[in-house]
Amino acid sequence: MNKADKIFIGLVVISAILLYIPLFIQDSQNKHKQKEVVVDYQNEEILRVDLNKDETYRVQASLGEVQIEVKDGAVRVEKETSPYHLCSIQGWVKDTGRPIICLPNELVVQIEANETGEDDVDTVIQ
Amino acid sequence: MKTKQMMNITMLIAISILFHLIEATIPLPLPIPGFKLGLANIVGLVALYLYNAKVMLSVNMMRVLLASLMRGILFSPGFWLSLCGVLLSSIAAICAKRNTSMTIFGVSCASSAFHVVGQVIAVTIIYNQFLMGALLPILLLLSIPTGLLTGFFANQVLKRIQTER
Numbered sequence: 633m634n635k636a637d638k639i640f641i642g643l644v645v646i647s648a649i650l651l652y653i654p655l656f657i658q659d660s661q662n663k664h665k666q667k668e669v670v671v672d673y674q675n676e677e678i679l680r681v682d683l684n685k686d687e688t689y690r691v692q693a694s695l696g697e698v699q700i701e702v703k704d705g706a707v708r709v710e711k712e713t714s715p716y717h718l719c720s721i722q723g724w725v726k727d728t729g730r731p732i733i734c735l736p737n738e739l740v741v742q743i744e745a746n747e748t749g750e751d752d753v754d755t756v757i758q
Numbered sequence: 759m760k761t762k763q764m765m766n767i768t769m770l771i772a773i774s775i776l777f778h779l780i781e782a783t784i785p786l787p788l789p790i791p792g793f794k795l796g797l798a799n800i801v802g803l804v805a806l807y808l809y810n811a812k813v814m815l816s817v818n819m820m821r822v823l824l825a826s827l828m829r830g831i832l833f834s835p836g837f838w839l840s841l842c843g844v845l846l847s848s849i850a851a852i853c854a855k856r857n858t859s860m861t862i863f864g865v866s867c868a869s870s871a872f873h874v875v876g877q878v879i880a881v882t883i884i885y886n887q888f889l890m891g892a893l894l895p896i897l898l899l900l901s902i903p904t905g906l907l908t909g910f911f912a913n914q915v916l917k918r919i920q921t922e923r
Contacts, residue, residue: 633863633864634860635859636864637860637861637864637867640854640860640868641864644899644901647898648899649895652895
């Protein structure tokens with residue numbers, strides 16, 4: 633390894649960190665908003681539920697039924713049919729920046745901050 | 759001489775197809791979609807350093823085409839992801855070797871980093887969503903150790919091939 637190699641590696645690491653900053657900022661902004669779980673299948677929204685309500689949902693995807701579990705303000709893919717089971721290995725997710733993507737099933741599970749949440753309601757006293 | 763070179767290139771393509779197919783069957787140590795070791799890139803790098811840029815491009819393109827044909831995913835989304843990644847990574851490796859003073863380790867890192875970028879671009883275009891952008895930083899960071907690993911292997915292979923000549 634020479635100097636040019638190290639410079640290149642440094643550049644990649646710095647750009648990775650820079651790319652992470654907007655996600656981090658977005659996440660801290662959404663911290664106190666009401667959150668929702670959104671499930672997309674083939675780019676179309678098929679399910680939108682409250683993150684604070686514990687329940688298990690079943691949806692149909694490309695390779696069969698997918699079970700999505702919501703518990704204690706976090707969401708995970710419980711059971712699914714796919715070659716490597718990447719999305720169920722990924723486990724619980726509770727931030728907005730990290731979607732669970734299951735490409736073989738063409739399914740995306742993501743947490744979104746509710747824009748019309750309690751934060752938007754202002755109290756007006758006359 | 760011409761025939762011998764052609765034979766060697768064919769052998770390289772055969773080995774890289776084998777690596778590509780083996781890699782698809784190994785379970786991944788990390789639960790991140792899109793993360794893999796990039797073993798097939800060892801052969802691409804060997805082709806680049808033994809012959810020239812043209813040979814590397816043809817080895818990589820033939821590898822993706824034939825391996826996809828064997829797995830039965832030709833022209834499916836998975837094939838386009840592979841193709842986009844391999845195109846960008848080959849171009850990055852060729853540019854890095856030609857225009858900078860990087861060693862094989864740096865060239866390997868460049869090619870693996872740009873493979874990630876190419877795949878994320880392909881996912882964004884095909885599935886029409888920016889969600890993979892959230893995984894880009896992690897994949898970029900992981901591409902450095904895997905790039906160094908493939909660079910190390912390619913270096914060892916080149917040492918042994920050149921002493922035999």
